[in-house]
Amino acid sequence: MLNKEIPRIAISIGDFNGIGPEIILKSLSDLDLGTSTPVIISPKEIIASVLSYLPYDLDVNYSDDVTGLQTGTINVLSFAVDNLKMTPGIQSALSGKAAMQSIEQCIHLCMNHEVDAMVTAPISKEAVNLAGYEIPGHTEFLATQTGTNSVLMMLVSGDLRVALVTTHIPVKDVSEAITPDVIKEKVEILSSSLIHDFGITNPKIAVFGLNPHAGDGGVIGKEEIDVITPTLKMIREERKDITLHGPFPADGFFGQQLHKHHDAILAMYHDQGLAPFKLLSFGKGVNFTAGLPIIRTSPDHGTAFDIAGKGVANPSSFKEAYKQAVELANKQISED
């Protein structure tokens, strides 16, 4: 039986030829099973195989059905994969398909309130595309599968929160994608998440410019003058419950420690925000998708194919992602 008073956390297996299964099991090896219930969605053979080379004697409950899940143990909700074969370090359509089946099942469990949150292990975007899923990442897939028009990718590490206006698109398309509506939408989701998910009243948000030196008065690009600055002005007039600073030149922002004076930073594109975030979070960052009707977190790194199957992967970011999911789920359970 599952105790619904403590958070039930679904975990997608990620690409089983990457480090996903290893960091999941390492993270759960010292988990207090009295305060949350993990449910890994994976073929049981994958878990058994990775456990065979890890030095843990874990209490695992394998089940083919949600009715078999239990509190006080690590659950594995198993599904079958035809011709299953692990090839650590080598991505394949087979591992891409299994990764997506696991994510789909996690979403289904969350939407049906069979679990309270989901944590995703890393997928290879190439492998899932090989398997026929034309998606650039979890964020976009979760939005479509949950019927959500707009979501926000937010990376979190303690008080450092970096969110993105654009996510997985080519750099050449970024300028066109930054419109007043999109900026407004992302500020809405970000401020709402800061207030409701993170309990911050009157959040202070720093917004980056797009161009070097935030355009330098239009000499190095006009997006700040034409789009970003007027949109921020419009939002400031409408939203007296938040403080919006910017647009800041992105290059010196973190060096000047300005992130310490803001509850979140809204960057214009992926690497502008995530490169400094990953440097500052010391491998303990969490990727949180804000704006969904369900709770989803993830580690801030990828499949690490170069070290898959070697037992050397660092689970710290996955552990933080799991902890963050439990925290958010506890908050939701207490509010229900």
Ligand SMILES: NC(=O)c1ccc[n+]([C@@H]2O[C@H](COP(=O)([O-])OP(=O)(O)OC[C@H]3O[C@@H](n4cnc5c(N)ncnc54)[C@H](O)[C@@H]3O)[C@@H](O)[C@H]2O)c1
């Ligand atoms: N959440 C996700 O699903 C997610 C996140 C980021 C990248 N990715 C995907 O992962 C794939 C590989 O991406 P990449 O090579 O750019 O980045 P990566 O994070 O997989 O690897 C970069 C380097 O960091 C090392 N590394 C990463 N995580 C580690 C860990 N936990 N412990 C020890 N070393 C670790 C790797 O060995 C590698 O040398 C791509 O398809 C990418 O899109 C997925």
Ligand SMILES: N[C@H](C(=O)O)[C@H](O)COP(=O)(O)O
């Ligand atoms: N942008 C993420 C990162 O660098 O950590 C990563 O690609 C994962 O994105 P999804 O959560 O959308 O798969």
